[in-house]
Amino acid sequence: MTEPGRSTWLQRLARNRSVVAGLALLLAVVLAAAFAGVVATHDPARLDPPKRLLPPSVEHYLGTDEFGRDVWSLVVHGSRVSLLVGLTTMLLTSLGGVVIGLAAGYGRRLDLVLMRVMDGLMAFPAILLAIALMAARGPGVGNVIFALSVVYTPRTAMLIRSTVLGIRDLDYVHAARALGRRDLAIAARHILPNCVGPLLVQGSFIFAYAILAEAILGFLGVGVPPYVPSWGNVIAGGKNVIREAFWVSLFPGLALTLSGLGLNLLGDGLRDTLDPRLRVP
C-alpha cells in the first residue's frame, strides 16, 4: 500500500490474500465441474440398493446414499448445477441491474416508479419470494435461475443507481454534455465504467447467495428436479437418513460452505482493492 498509484489493479488484486484464497477455492469447484467425468469415481445416477448407506471407504471416498449412489461422485457432479445457477444468476442480475439502475439513476423520470417497484420486491424475504416463484413455475434449472434473478436484481439495480447518482453531476459528465454527447453515449462511455468495480464486488456476493439459495430450494424440494444430482438434493436425501449415515448430508454441505467461503473471500478482497470507499477497517 506504499505506492498505490504505481501498481496496476491486477497487481493489487494478486497481492490481496482474500482474493487469492477465494479464487483458489473457486477454481477447485470450477475444475471439479469441468472434469466431473474424470474426477468422479462412479456414475452419480447409478442406483445400487445393496450398497446403500456404506460409510466412507477406499471404494466410496465419501460413502454412499440411501439409494447406493456414490456421494463423492454426486458432490462432484452437483458442482455443475451450482456453478450453472450461480454464474447465470450473477450475469442476469448484473445485466438487469445495470439496465434498471442506469434507467433510474440517469433517466430521472423513471426513477420514482422503478425504485418503488424495487422497494416492493425487496420487501419479501429473499428465500420466500424464490420459493413462491418456484411454486408458480414448477421445478427446473431454468426456473431456479429465473426465480433467483428476480429476487436479486433489485439489489444490484439499487447499487448501480446510487453509483450513477454519485457520478451524474460531476464536472466531467457536465463537460461531456456540453460537448454535445448524447445521453446514451454519456451513460456508456462515462458512467458505466465507474459501475464495473461495485458490480464485480456485488456479483461475487450474488454468486454466493445464488449457490446457497439453489441448494436451499433443492433441499425444500422446490428447486431442480430430485433426480438431478445437486448439493441441495443430496442434502435433502441425507436428512432422511441422518441417524444412520451422517456423511450423506455432511459432504455436499461442506462443498457448499467452501464455495460460499471462496466467493465471500473474493468479494471482500475485490471490495478492498477496487473500491476503497467501501472498505471496512
Added chain:
Amino acid sequence: MTAYLVRRVLAVIPVMLVVVTVVFLLIHLIPGDPVAVILGPDATPSQIEATRAQLGLDRPLYEQLGAFYVRVLRGDLGRSYFLNRPVTQALWERAEPTSLLTLSALLVAIAIGVPSGLIAGAFPGSAWDRVLMLAALFGVCIPGFWLSLNFIYFFAVRLGWLPAGGYASVFVDPGAALRYMVLPAVSLGFNQSALIARIARSCMLEVLQQDYIRTARAKGLSQGVVIVGHAFRNAMVPVVTVIGITTAVLIGGAVVTEIVFNIPGLGRLIISAILRRDYPVVQGVVLVTAAAYVLVNLVVDVLYVLIDPRIRYD
C-alpha cells in the same frame, strides 16, 4: 421529526401496493392454464370453467387486480382448497411457531454477535479480534439448514441431549418448548450473529477514532470506561439497523429451519401447500411474511431516529 415519521409511515403504502401486486401475479406465472394446474389432470372441462369463474380468472387482468386489492384490504385472503378453511385462519394457526422461532433466533444472533463484534472492534488486531473475525467469516458462509442437520446429528442423535425435531407451545409446556427451540434457534441465529459481529466491529472501530474518544482518553479515563461509557452507545446505533435486516433474513430462514426440525409453522404450511398446489395458501404465507418484514423495517427506522437525536431527515 414528526414530519419524518409521518412520511416514513406513508412510504409503507407504495411498498405494500407492489407486494400485493406481486403476490397477485404469482397465479398468472403458472405455466399454461392455472385452473387446469390447480385442479389436476382429472378435472372435467365444466369443472375447469366453474373454478375459473369462481376465482375470477375469466375477467380482465386489471379487474382481477382491483378485486384482489379490495379483498386483501378487507383481510380476506381466500380459502384453502385443501385445508378447507379460510387462509387467514390457517395462517393464524401456524403463526406462533414461526414467530417464536424468529424471535429466539434473533435473541441468539444478538447475544452472540453484539458482544463478539464490540470486543473485536475494541481491541483491533488482538488475538481475540482475529479468532472472532475468522469465526464470523465461517459463520457467514455456513448454510443454516446444513448447520441444523449437523446439530441434529451431534446433539440429538449422538449425545441425545436435545430432541431432533418437533415443537411444544410455550403457553402449554414452557420447559418442553425451550428444549425443542434450542437447536433451531441457535442454528438459525448463528449465521446472522456472524453478520452482526462484523458490523458491530466496524462500528466500534469507527467510533473509537472520533475526537470525543480521544478527549475522554486524554482526560485520563481507563480503556474500560471509554469503551463502555462513551463508545458503546454510539457504536450500537448502526447495529440497530442491521438487527432490522437480520429479522427479515430470519423470517425467511425460519421457513427452511422449520422443515429441518419438523416445526409446524408457516414454512411447513407453504411447502405442503406447494405440493398440493394450494395457491391461496402460498399467496397468503408470502403476503404475511412480506408484511411482517415491512412492519419490522418501519419499527427499526422509527427506533433509529428515537435512539440517535443527531439524525434528521428533512
